[in-house]
Amino acid sequence: MTVEAQSDSSAQPQRSICIENLSKEYVRGKPVLKNISFTVQGHSSVAIIGPSGTGKSTLIRCVNKLIPPSSGNVYISGENITHLTGRNLRMARRKIGMVFQEFNLVERLSVMENVLCGRLGYVPSWRAWLRKYPQKDIDNAFSLLDSIGLLEFSRQRADSLSGGQRQRVGIARAIMQEPHVLLADEPTSSLDPKTSVEIMELLVSLSREHNIPLLINIHDVELAKRFTVRVIGLSMGGIIYDGPPSELTNDHLKQIYGGENWLQ
């Protein structure tokens, strides 16, 4: 793949995400996240697992302040973005690519336009309005579409694609941002097992290629173990396990998800 960010990334200091004592309470006195801290650097892919309602989505949304954290700090490649607002926040968000469970494409726009939406943080609104994106962006979008095997779909409307294809468009859109970190909130939960594996492969390979950390919320523990180099187990808003997938035992899983009958 020949996206610009690749050549840049080797020259720049390592891309990283650092979360420091992050807490979040939607309702006062009822914290959903309690003092979460961890750091991910370079091309590591990290899975975040945990039972439903434990705050995985909240954690990932606190990173780019789609949900404002209650306390703690988030650093992207060393820059503290926790207290940014307005224009500065937008500048910081460009560095954070995000992939969603429901893809969140603009259904009525073409595949190409959806991919180019990843440039909206860089391109002035009037250019977006007239669809006069810089040629460099268009070239990058085409080569990205080519590499994910969707080149021939570029003019098709996003709602005419299958789930797996849509998710790939969603990933391409995130990569267009030239992000310093890639977040994915259950990117495979709406997909069949085979497509899920393909999407995980794509995410992990992009993280390697662009040398950026990848943070994935995922319910499928096997998939997590297979594709990531580190697993963070959340339960009741705290980190219960943080280590390589090989050391994640059934005991840990019992601790994370509770009960044990389901493990058989």
Place this chain on the structure above:
Amino acid sequence: MSPSPLRKWERFTFSERLARFAVFLGFAAALSISLRSVQIIPEFLYDAPTQVADLFSRMWPMDFAYYPAGIHDAMMETLHIATLGTLLAIVMAIPIGILGANNIVHFPLLNWLSKLILVSSRSVNSLVWALLFVAVFGPGPLAGTVCIGFRSIGFVGKLFAEALEEVDPGPIEALTASGAPWFSVFLKGYWPQAAPAFWGVFLFRWDINVRESAVIGLVGAGGIGMVLDTALNLFFWNRVSVILLSIFVVVILAELFVTAIRKRII
């Protein structure tokens, strides 16, 4: 296990039934009160068929020669009033609609202000708007255009605001997360989703406005209505019939046109 008691099920709870009965009673009362205040005079009612027959006999034969001489230009003016008026309404309704969509503008006071503007536009009848603008601009098509514009803001703005509020928040979140500025989020997130509804509303309103602008001429706001008014005042009944027929034809054509286009865009 002990035998479970008989479990009753009814479509409505007791209080719901009470409320429904009260509503029914209210309707009955309203009907009887309004029947009394209308004061139908039987003599006039018996007379009506003769009057209608008389009217028709005076309208016949139709004076078709009058169409090119006196109607055509006025009819074109009516269509122009309808079209320009609708465009004017759209220009004003877009910002007001955005202001009224509570998923875009998070200040309840501004939402409320927008609702106030939209409601006042709709609650004033088009003839009243026409009288108002005839007083301001003098009689003629300008007053008619502005009248149609102001009258339509409420309709267009309300439906546009609703279309915006029904937008899927997912893509909006995705664009926001990518650091896009507000206007870009609107252009690429809200607008593509609301656009079909918007153009549908635009066409629908234009169709309504063709009908409305035929009427507002009666109070001097330009177009075919003014010609109709003159013919009525001079008792030229065979002209009146041609005017009414041409209004009928144009309204039907407008409706067919709008239906055809709506099918293509939605």
